[in-house]
Amino acid sequence: MSQAPSPLLEVRHLRVEFNTRRGTLVAIDDVSFAIAPGEVLGVVGESGAGKSITGTAIIGLLEPPGRIAAGEIRLEGERIDNLPAEAMRKIRGRRIGAIFQDPLTSLNPLYTVGRQITETIQTHLPMNAAEARARAVDLLKEVGIPAAERRIDHYPHQFSGGMRQRVVIALALCANPRLIIADEPTTALDVSIQAQIIQLLKRLGREHGTAVMLVTHDMGVIAETADRVAVMYAGRLAEIGPVQEVIHNPQHPYTAGLMGSIPAIGQEVERLPQIEGSMPRLDAIPKGCAFNPRCPKVFDRCREERPDLLPAGATRAACWLHAGKAVDADERR
Amino acid sequence: MIAFVIRRMAQGVIVMLVVGFIAFSLFNFVGDPVSLMLPPEATQADRQAMRENLGLDKPFYVQFATFASNAVQGNFGISLRLGRPVSTLLVERLPATLELAFVAATLALVVGIPLGVYTGLNRNSWLSRVFLTVSLIGVSLPTFLIGIFLILIFAVWLGWLPSFGRGDTVMVGGWSTGFLTGSGLKALILPSITLGLFQLTLIMRLVRSEMLEVLRTDYIKFARARGLTNRAVNFGHALRNTLVPVITITGLQLGAIIAFAIITETVFQWPGMGLLFIQAVQFADIPVMAAYLCLIGFIFVVINLVVDMLYYFVDPRLRIDTGAAGGH
Structure with a gap:
């Protein structure tokens, strides 16, 4: 579509399974998307939709029994999902940075933030201790920590939540990665600080040319930050497209329901619209479209066949409502 | 502080x-x-x-x-049994017990911590299962039985090691040590294994469960996401975070090792304070018993003080907060 010719990250037909005693759970099923250099891709969905697992799979930190069962992940054209552990370790932090949800627990309480930053720098870049420390101070300044020269020797518990998340961002930026996977980076923070952190992420992404995969359930954050947005439902992609299109002109009934349930300022409503029912559990995903039991526009085909992502307006949606165009596409092939 | x-x-x-x-x-x-x-x-x-x-x-x-x-002032009177000052008796016996306890505790730490780390990191490997099963035996077998088994195997059957006593000792400034002679070192092996085995398995199981706990935390996940080497993550970040409980238990156990060396000392006829105490009980030698009680209490108090101070060095959150949380 309108993507850059060579994407930075490309995920194709990713399938993540968890082998449990009660059978195999499919947490991610046939998910494909790409991120262009410097692009911010928002990933939204309810808890358990597979957003975080997608991010974890990309950085190669799925914990057993979770495993990538099919599909491939390419970083700058190179396949990374089947790399040996040591090669993948060198990519983490160096080429793909990560930010986690809770800044209060993301830092080791026993070491100064400076030690944690220089340790990461020296793992990836050929620098001696003094150079690494100078870079650490620069990074702390860049993420907006006042008196960085002094604060570098403080322990995590001496920082507030928002400040700690800034430190975490500095840690993710240590080796200038091309992609940052930010998993709910603002969820654990006060609302007033959320905006600051989002602005910081956005600015740093722009200045460093870093692409960001922003995992969140907060549509407001997505609207403000992302270039494109991917909507996930029950381990599958429901819709993906430019952020304004997805928000104002959603093509998948699930996306439409999601957008409808966001209250608009200045609009008096008796009751917020909500999507009836709840997302299916991974061991009870219905046949056909996973959303069909809750879909207001369901018809027979939805209960039988699973839809692929189909071109729908300016976005692509996994919904049979847009099947007409898909038939065209099939005929063209 | x-x-x-x-x-x-x-x-x-x-x-x-x-x-x-x-x-x-x-x-x-x-x-x-x-x-x-x-x-x-x-x-x-x-x-x-x-x-x-x-x-x-x-x-x-x-x-x-x-x-x-x-x-x-160190004056606990005269032993009813031996007719000599109790303090002299205890000072004579103290080195034997402390050396035995020191070797046993070192053994427990030097072997227990690595085994705990190993079984924590490789919790599903067959070797971990072997260690855990063996450690269960170590926990559940009574000390005297282990001592008797060891004597049977290594002293009676194989004849490698002495079955009782301290061997030759050397006086170093009023302290009789068995560390400097071959027979003294050989004599230490069986009793210290007997005394340290329970602590070893305890420390191993403690380190293992703490490691499993710490490895689940966000900061370990984040350390991995930063691409740190496994060594840095497992030993630099994870192990250090398991140390506070390990120090607590080790401290208490060190006191226990010294206090409850009684059984091991009896089995091996080790000329330490424990043996002195047991003999004092048999003879109702009250001054010796009272002095022993006070000395053990004192050792526990000192160890606890040292343990509390060690926390300060391990965990920065306990140090007095100089730069209070700033910013937002």
């Missing part, structure tokens, strides 16, 4: 007073010492004279004050 140490020392003094009082009470609970010390044909006047001579006619708090002030 200094205020903290002073507070802890004050608490230690209170503990010692209580222990001292219990030790002092032993004298009265075990019967009238005067009738123990005088021949049966002594007259009432003799008894009265002795009572006054020993200060036993005074109220108990005066007696206790005398006992306490003597004890602080």
Whole structure:
């Protein structure tokens, strides 16, 4: 579509399974998307939709029994999902940075933030201790920590939540990665600080040319930050497209329901619209479209066949409502 | 920090007073010492004279004050059994017990921590399962049985190691050490394994469960996401975070090793304080028992103080917060 010719990250037909005693759970099923250099891709969905697992799979930190069962992940054209552990370790932090949800627990309480930053720098870049420390101070300044020269020797518990998340961002930026996977980076923070952190992420992404995969359930954050947005439902992609299109002109009934349930300022409503029912559990995903039991526009085909992502307006949606165009596409092939 | 140490020392003094009082009470609970010390044909006047001579006619708090002030000066009286000053007896026996306890504790730490890390990191490997199963045996077998088995195998069947005693010792400035002679070192092996095995398995299981706990935390996940090497993550970040509980337990166990070396010392006829105590119990040698009680109490108090201070070095959150949380 309108993507850059060579994407930075490309995920194709990713399938993540968890082998449990009660059978195999499919947490991610046939998910494909790409991120262009410097692009911010928002990933939204309810808890358990597979957003975080997608991010974890990309950085190669799925914990057993979770495993990538099919599909491939390419970083700058190179396949990374089947790399040996040591090669993948060198990519983490160096080429793909990560930010986690809770800044209060993301830092080791026993070491100064400076030690944690220089340790990461020296793992990836050929620098001696003094150079690494100078870079650490620069990074702390860049993420907006006042008196960085002094604060570098403080322990995590001496920082507030928002400040700690800034430190975490500095840690993710240590080796200038091309992609940052930010998993709910603002969820654990006060609302007033959320905006600051989002602005910081956005600015740093722009200045460093870093692409960001922003995992969140907060549509407001997505609207403000992302270039494109991917909507996930029950381990599958429901819709993906430019952020304004997805928000104002959603093509998948699930996306439409999601957008409808966001209250608009200045609009008096008796009751917020909500999507009836709840997302299916991974061991009870219905046949056909996973959303069909809750879909207001369901018809027979939805209960039988699973839809692929189909071109729908300016976005692509996994919904049979847009099947007409898909038939065209099939005929063209 | 200094205020903290002073507070802890004050608490230690209170503990010692209580222990001292219990030790002092032993004298009265075990019967009238005067009738123990005088021949049966002594007259009432003799008894009265002795009572006054020993200060036993005074109220108990005066007696206790005398006992306490003597004890602080290291004077616990004369052993009823051996007729020598109790403090001399204890000082003679102390090196044997402390050396045994030191070797046992070192063994427990040096072997227990790596095994705990290994079984924590590779919790599903068959070797971990072997270690855990064996450690269960270590936890559940009574000490004396292990000692007897070891003697049977290594002293009786194989004849490699001595079955009792300390071997040759060398006096180094009033301290008799077995570390400097071959036979002294050989004699240490079996008793220290016997004494340390339980602590070893305890530390191993503790480190293992703490490692499993810590490895689940966000900061370990984040450390991996930063691309740190496994070594840096497992030892630099994970192991260090398991240390606070390990130090606590090790400290308490070190006290226990010293106090409960009694059984091991009996099995191996190790000439330490434990053996002295057991013999004192058999002879109702109250001064020795009281002194032993006070000394063990003192060792526990000192170890606890050291443990509390170690926390400060391990965990920065306990240090007094100089740069309070700033910013938002």
